[in-house]
Structures are given as C-alpha cells and as structure tokens.
Amino acid sequence: MEQFDYVVLGASHAGLEALRAIRAHDSDGSIAVLDREARLPVSPTVLPYVVSGKRRQDRIALRERGWFDDLRVDYRQQAHAAALDSAHSRLRLADGSEIGYGKLLLATGAAPAVPPIAGLSDVRFHVLRTLDDALALREAGRSAGRAVVLGAGLVGMHAAENLARAGARVTIIEMRDQVLPGYFDATAAARIQAAFHDNGVEVLTGRRVASVAPRAGGCTVQLDGGEPCDANLLLVAAGVRPEVSYLAGSGVTVERGVVVDAFMRSTAANVWAAGDVVQTPSFFGDATPAGGILPDAVEQGRTAGMSMAGDPGVRAYPGGVSLNTYGFFGRRALSVGRDAPQQGGADWEVLVRGGEGSDAYLKIVLRDGRLQGVFGVDVLFDPGIMWELILRRVELGARAKALLENPQDAARALMSGLWR
Amino acid sequence: MSATPTIAFDAARCDGCGHCMNACVSAKSSDAHRAQPRIQILRDDESGRWGIAQCRQCGDPRCASVCPAAALEKGDDGIVAWDGKRCVNCLICTAGCTFGGIAFSPAEGHVVKCDQCEGAPQCVAACTRGALRYVTTATLYNRWGELEDLFVPGLGGCQGCNTELIMRHTLRRVGSNTVLATPPGCIPGMGSVGYNGMLGCKVPVFHPLLTNTASMLTGIRRQYKRKGRNVTALALAGDGGAGDVGFQSLSGAAERGEQILFICVDNEGYMNTGAQRSGSTTYGAWTATTPIGESARGKTQDAKNLPLLMMWHGCEYVATASTAFMEDFYAKLEAALDASQRGFAYLHLYSPCTSGWRFPSASNIEVARKAVETNFAVLWDYRRDQGLKLSRDIDAPLPVTEYLKLLGKFRHLDATQIAHIERHVAEQEQVLRELAAMHPRERRQVVGHQSDLMAVDLDQ
Numbered sequence A: 001m002e003q004f005d006y007v008v009l010g011a012s013h014a015g016l017e018a019l020r021a022i023r024a025h026d027s028d029g030s031i032a033v034l035d036r037e038a039r040l041p042v043s044p045t046v047l048p049y050v051v052s053g054k055r056r057q058d059r060i061a062l063r064e065r066g067w068f069d070d071l072r073v074d075y076r077q078q079a080h081a082a083a084l085d086s087a088h089s090r091l092r093l094a095d096g097s098e099i100g101y102g103k104l105l106l107a108t109g110a111a112p113a114v115p116p117i118a119g120l121s122d123v124r125f126h127v128l129r130t131l132d133d134a135l136a137l138r139e140a141g142r143s144a145g146r147a148v149v150l151g152a153g154l155v156g157m158h159a160a161e162n163l164a165r166a167g168a169r170v171t172i173i174e175m176r177d178q179v180l181p182g183y184f185d186a187t188a189a190a191r192i193q194a195a196f197h198d199n200g201v202e203v204l205t206g207r208r209v210a211s212v213a214p215r216a217g218g219c220t221v222q223l224d225g226g227e228p229c230d231a232n233l234l235l236v237a238a239g240v241r242p243e244v245s246y247l248a249g250s251g252v253t254v255e256r257g258v259v260v261d262a263f264m265r266s267t268a269a270n271v272w273a274a275g276d277v278v279q280t281p282s283f284f285g286d287a288t289p290a291g292g293i294l295p296d297a298v299e300q301g302r303t304a305g306m307s308m309a310g311d312p313g314v315r316a317y318p319g320g321v322s323l324n325t326y327g328f329f330g331r332r333a334l335s336v337g338r339d340a341p342q343q344g345g346a347d348w349e350v351l352v353r354g355g356e357g358s359d360a361y362l363k364i365v366l367r368d369g370r371l372q373g374v375f376g377v378d379v380l381f382d383p384g385i386m387w388e389l390i391l392r393r394v395e396l397g398a399r400a401k402a403l404l405e406n407p408q409d410a411a412r413a414l415m416s417g418l419w420r
Numbered sequence B: 001m002s003a004t005p006t007i008a009f010d011a012a013r014c015d016g017c018g019h020c021m022n023a024c025v026s027a028k029s030s031d032a033h034r035a036q037p038r039i040q041i042l043r044d045d046e047s048g049r050w051g052i053a054q055c056r057q058c059g060d061p062r063c064a065s066v067c068p069a070a071a072l073e074k075g076d077d078g079i080v081a082w083d084g085k086r087c088v089n090c091l092i093c094t095a096g097c098t099f100g101g102i103a104f105s106p107a108e109g110h111v112v113k114c115d116q117c118e119g120a121p122q123c124v125a126a127c128t129r130g131a132l133r134y135v136t137t138a139t140l141y142n143r144w145g146e147l148e149d150l151f152v153p154g155l156g157g158c159q160g161c162n163t164e165l166i167m168r169h170t171l172r173r174v175g176s177n178t179v180l181a182t183p184p185g186c187i188p189g190m191g192s193v194g195y196n197g198m199l200g201c202k203v204p205v206f207h208p209l210l211t212n213t214a215s216m217l218t219g220i221r222r223q224y225k226r227k228g229r230n231v232t233a234l235a236l237a238g239d240g241g242a243g244d245v246g247f248q249s250l251s252g253a254a255e256r257g258e259q260i261l262f263i264c265v266d267n268e269g270y271m272n273t274g275a276q277r278s279g280s281t282t283y284g285a286w287t288a289t290t291p292i293g294e295s296a297r298g299k300t301q302d303a304k305n306l307p308l309l310m311m312w313h314g315c316e317y318v319a320t321a322s323t324a325f326m327e328d329f330y331a332k333l334e335a336a337l338d339a340s341q342r343g344f345a346y347l348h349l350y351s352p353c354t355s356g357w358r359f360p361s362a363s364n365i366e367v368a369r370k371a372v373e374t375n376f377a378v379l380w381d382y383r384r385d386q387g388l389k390l391s392r393d394i395d396a397p398l399p400v401t402e403y404l405k406l407l408g409k410f411r412h413l414d415a416t417q418i419a420h421i422e423r424h425v426a427e428q429e430q431v432l433r434e435l436a437a438m439h440p441r442e443r444r445q446v447v448g449h450q451s452d453l454m455a456v457d458l459d460q
Helices: A013-025 A044-051 A065-070 A131-143 A154-165 A186-198 A294-309 A383-391 A399-405 A407-419 B019-028 B062-066 B092-096 B122-126 B137-146 B163-174 B186-190 B213-226 B239-244 B247-256 B306-311 B326-339 B361-373 B400-404 B415-437
Strands: A002-009 A031-034 A073-076 A081-085 A090-093 A098-106 A110-112 A146-150 A169-174 A202-205 A209-215 A218-223 A228-231 A233-236 A240-242 A271-273 A323-328 A331-337 A348-353 A361-367 A370-377 B006-009 B039-044 B049-054 B072-074 B080-082 B102-105 B110-113 B132-135 B178-181 B232-238 B261-266 B317-322 B345-350 B380-383 B387-390
Touching (some): A002 A013, A013 A294, A013 B062, A065 A073, A146 A154, A146 A218, A154 A169, A154 A233, A271 A294, A294 B092, A323 A383, A370 A383, A383 B092, A407 B049, B006 B049, B019 B039, B062 B072, B062 B092, B137 B163, B137 B326, B163 B178, B163 B261, B163 B326, B178 B213, B213 B232, B213 B247, B232 B239, B239 B247, B239 B261, B239 B306, B261 B306, B306 B317, B317 B326, B317 B361, B387 B415
Parallel strands (some): A002 A098, A098 A271, A146 A233, B317 B345
Antiparallel strands (some): A081 A090, A090 A098, A110 A240, A218 A228, A323 A331, A331 A370, B039 B049
C-alpha cells in the first residue's frame, strides 16, 4: 500500500491553497493530491466564461503541472476516492487500490443539486459544475431556440445571460420571490432583474416547477398552477450539495456538509476538510447562509493546510462571510456580509441610497455601529476591504455616512489607517 | 521566494497633494483611454490623516489565490502581474485584497493594479515630500544572501543582539581572502574563534590581546604582501578593544596608513565581562562600575567620540553606521573595503546591547534607529580627499529623550543629567555640521563607492 504524509482529495481552490500552506511549513513531508478529473484543475467560477466563449478551454487551468512539481507534490488525475477508513488512516480508490495517509484533507467540493421534480430523470437536462458540463452547455446553447433555467442563483443567472447572448429565448424560473436570493435584497434584485427583462430574458419568480416531461427536441416544463413551457434546453441550477458519497461509515460526521472545528478538523482523527464540502459556520453565528464562497474556500484551505502541517502561525477560521462579485450585461453588483433581519431591533441600522430609477443602489447594514453588510448595484467598492472591516468588527462611528456617500474611498481611507 | 522592492508610505509626511496619482495616470494612460490611478491617496476625515490604497505586491498574494482564471501571479521580480488574456473580469480578486490594491476601472474595462513601473515608480518620483519611498533594501539582502556565509551556523550571542548580523554581513562581503582578528570581547565570546579547537569561521581567525590588534594585523598584512599575496586584514573589535585598551596600536596603525579594515562594534562598554564602563559609555549611564546609589548617579564623564578621533588621523576612510540603516551600512562597508586596499579604513557601528543597556531583546533595531533619529548617533563618512559628509539630514531630529526613555540604563536620570546629555548631543551635532560645511555638497548624494550598488537619498 502506498503511503503519504499528506493526502489532499480535490484540486480546486481549497485543496490547492492547502498544498501551498502545507509545503510552506513542511518542506520534506510527502504529499499526494488526488483529483477526480482527467485534466488540469479548473475553477467552477470560470465555467460561465467558457460557456459564453469568452475563454477557450485550454486557457483556464488553475495550475499547470509544473506548479505541482515545484512543490514536490504527487499530482494524480482520475483518482476517485471510493471509501475512507479513518480508523486505519486508509483511503480506498474507485480502481480498488489503497492509499495510506498521515493526514488527510477532504476538499472534494460540491456537485449540482438536482431538485425532486417529477419527470426530471426522464428528460435530458444540463448542469454547470465541470468543464464537460460547460462544453456541453456551450454546444447546446448554439442551437437552442428556447431555453429554461431552473434557479436564479449566480450560476443560473450567469448561464441565462450567456444563453440569451447566444440567441436563445430564455426563461428563468425561481421559486423564491426574487432573483439572487440570499445575495441581494429585493430592491437590488429588482434592478438586476430589470436588466434581464430589458435584454429579453423572462424571469418568473415565486414559481415552482410541478413536473417535467419529454417532448421532441427537448422537454415541457409544467409550472405549478400555470401554463406549460416548452424548452429545447433545460438547465438545472438549483444549488449544490457537498460531495460526500465516499464518507459513508468513515467516522467523519456529515450534516449539511462535513462538520469541522475552527481549524477545519473533522470529527475523525487526522482528517481535515475545507471548501464547498464543508458545513461552513457563519461568522455571524446565526443562520446567515455561509459556504460556497470562493475566497472563503481559499481561507479554509489555508487554515486546514497550516493546521495539518503544524504551522504555529495558524489562526482559527473566523467563520464564513457571504461575498459575491457579480457582473451582468456589463454592469456590476457586489455583496458582502449579511442583511438586517426582518425584526432587527434598535441595535440595527440600515443606510440606503438610490431607490427606483436612480443611477445606483447602495445599502449598508450596521449593528451596534459595526459593519454587517454592504450591498451595491452599479456602485464600486473593494469587497476585500469590507470583508476585513466586518471580520475585525471595526466600529464605524461617524464614518458610516461617508461610507454611504463614497464607499470605496471612505473604506480605503479607514483601512489604510488600520494597517499602520 | 526572495524579498523584493516595495513602495513605502509615510502618512505623517503626506499632505494629499495628489501628484503621485497624476503621475500614475500619465504613466498608465494611452491614446485609447485615460487610466485610473493605481495609487489612491485618500483622507480619513475622522482621524484627519491621509491613507493609501495601492498594491503591496504581497509575498503571498490573496488576489492570486482567489482568482478562478489564474490571471494573477507573483513573479520572480516581486510584482503580482495581471494577465489580460486570462482575466474574465469576475472581480473576485477585489474580494481577495484588503488594501484596495486591485480595482475595476470602468474606463479601461478591467481590473487594474500597480506594477511599480518596471522598477521606476512614477508616483515615488512625483512625491516631493518624502511620503512615498521606493525601498530596494530587499534587493540588497538578496544579493548579500547569495554571498557565502563564512561563520559557523550557530553563534552564541545574547538574544536580540545585532552583532551577529554585523559579523555575518560584514564577512559575507569582505569574503574569504581575509585574515580576521577578533580581540577579547563579545565577538570572540560569540564564537568567532571557535570552541574546543574548532574554528568559528571559514577564514583564518586569531585572537590577539586587547592591546595589540592593529599591530598584529599590520604584521600579517605586510608579511602576506611580502610574499606576493593580497589579503584583506580585517578586525572586528569592540569599543574597548578599539578605543581604550587597544587605542595605542590602533592609533599607530592609522597614523602609518596601514592597509587594514578595522571595524569597531560599539556597545558603549565592556559588556562581555559584565557591563563595565568604557570611554564610549554615555554620561549618566548605569554600568557595573558606574552604579546608581545614594550618591552615585551613573557615569560622570562624557563619551569620547572615537570615530572623530580616527578621522583626525587622516585615515583613507572613516564612517559611522547603524544596523537600522542597512543600505547605508552596506554602502560604507563597500567604500571601507575599497579604501583598505590603499590605506587605513575605520568603520564604527553602533550596537545597542540588549542585556547591558537593559531593553527588551526584540527592540534592538528600534533602539538603533532612535539613536540615529535623535542625533544621538550621527551617521557620516569621511574620505581623505573629500572630507566629512553627513549621511542623513540632522536638522530636524527627534528629542533625545525619545531615545533615552527606551533604555533601562538611563532610567534613573534626573532633569540635570538629561539636560547634560542633550547639550552634549547638540555640541557633537554642531561640530559635525561645521565639519560637513567645510565641504559643500549636492543635495542628493551617492554614498559609498559602488554607485551601481546602492544610491541612498540623504534627505530621507
């Protein structure tokens, strides 16, 4: 049986960052990274640009092979983990071989969630998570006359825009009552939705799909209590679920994802987890959605890698903060942190500028004078600085007004002083 | 990964004139578009201070870690480079940066960031107040790092002592064609001559008496010369071995113009043997032999100015240096080494003593810096043909008390003693100012011999 000091499952953002963090502290330990894919690693985030044709598929690899060689990492493609035996620190792969590890990182990410819709398994539909998915969708999009997208999250919205640009008539169906729920409030979402409307994309919110049935050249989507909708192309973009199938009986506790502590340790000895496979705790300690955020996956990967290598510089992972940069029809929307709850109380303060018909929309959410969230459409600011201000629980005091006026400059001036 | 140059910002010197931003716009604009400045100077109205948003060229750039398209990469030149052919405009890099160092430019249609203008940052050139500095010290450290370390890996210095830094960096540059003399003091105590019959360095090293270091080096240098070999005769001595007990041989060798590089590491006392006073100990300072009691209040005499005494010998080269100003030190070491091939070269290094001066071991460089910034230790150099030049502006020093208060050996000082030290510092300052004025010089001056190696802005 092969044996490595470190084994990393998955070569996307969390896994790659962990490799770097491990090697930064442990120059000698043997490391293997096992990737399911048969090609160099590709970020799911870049796939919409492959679908749109903006980037060729041979120009999007996150790392070249030489990068792994330089780090002296044994990089293996098409290596599927089939089962984990954490009691004996052993992994069984799909080809039957076994690998022993000193320390193991689970960074297997997530797979598209397929909602329980009657008839869905009988029709051909697309998802968008891997490069193969993207290539298939790009091919289908060229000839799709009529496309239906299930889900108005970032993946669905991005894909819908690309399909529309490719000439398809597109309908987005979202069961919540706004687009991009969880990322933006209703006002911001309305601005974004209007842009889709202006570009000929139909957006149906607050609607569910009752069933799907095959028909010649595509399928028919039956809306709950409404008319049927024919489609040549059906894209299911209803979120993701952690890729944990190989963890059954492994001793690793899985809830909505792998359960980890502040150093990304799972409940099994010598097993860490990071990225989309993890049930990410919210920084705010509430039910705010967390996880599925690229920069967050990198932080988790670094924390896990440093912890695995025993790097004394490791710091506890502070918890996830929602963070999105979204471009649509040449415009930009940014969101960082959380919105105020419905019944917030006196400690919450919400500052807004730009209602309907204005050039830009900006919303700043404070609690006890500390930044909780910033949401902007057609307003630029530095999400990274806002993130840091939230994590540091910086009291904004009188600066809140300046922040609403000019979020980019005010936050930069404040942050610059904090760095000294 | 090696260290690389950086652009440093001093908020206290910035008045928000905006010249840096304009220079950046000019440098980065093309016929097609007006560029967004890659440096932003912004006022925080609450604190009344100016802040900066500019790429720090992080050693571990998070913008690159989070980029889903591998469009950002830290190069060997230290620059985090942006590749427009790979960028997909997702702006996730702007979520990875906490400095505002990479931002979307609507006019240009993509994210933009500082690239330090290929080693000649225009923003720095445009700054007239010294608020922006292009710090290339890292390049020097890298260059020094490539030279062979000629001391053993472990030297037994006190925690936080800067003498190991001085020893290693000096011998790296001076090189292996050297005979090294280390008279009694901290330096052999740290292991330069080795232990148990094993040498502490890779060059011939010997342990003269405190009194005869320069005499012995004289003989060695002359004997090698007679045999047709040109070796560097190097002394690494303390202030006692140089200026007190060893002074007659030092003075004689300097006066005769022997071809020697003599480096004095001045920790203001006999620290190796339990912190006794020396001729370099400051007035008022506590030492084991100038104790604090009912009547005694520390040393009652002023320190003699050893480097000035050496200058009056008419040496080939004399300079003072500090480990808080390494570029300056390197330049002077270069000049001294060169001068030692023609005559006597004397380099005086201020070396705060963590144990004997009583300050935290982490503060050595800060103490050294404050000594210079208060004019307690003035940096200058002297060449026989050019006279004395100040290495830094000494006209706006910090109060001397900013230095004194860092050190336990001055804790007992009363107002009269502080006034005495301040007066002494002012007198020394004035002497040096007048000496420097005897040889007018340009405002900006290259210090040292190897102008290609390091140009130091003396007005910093």
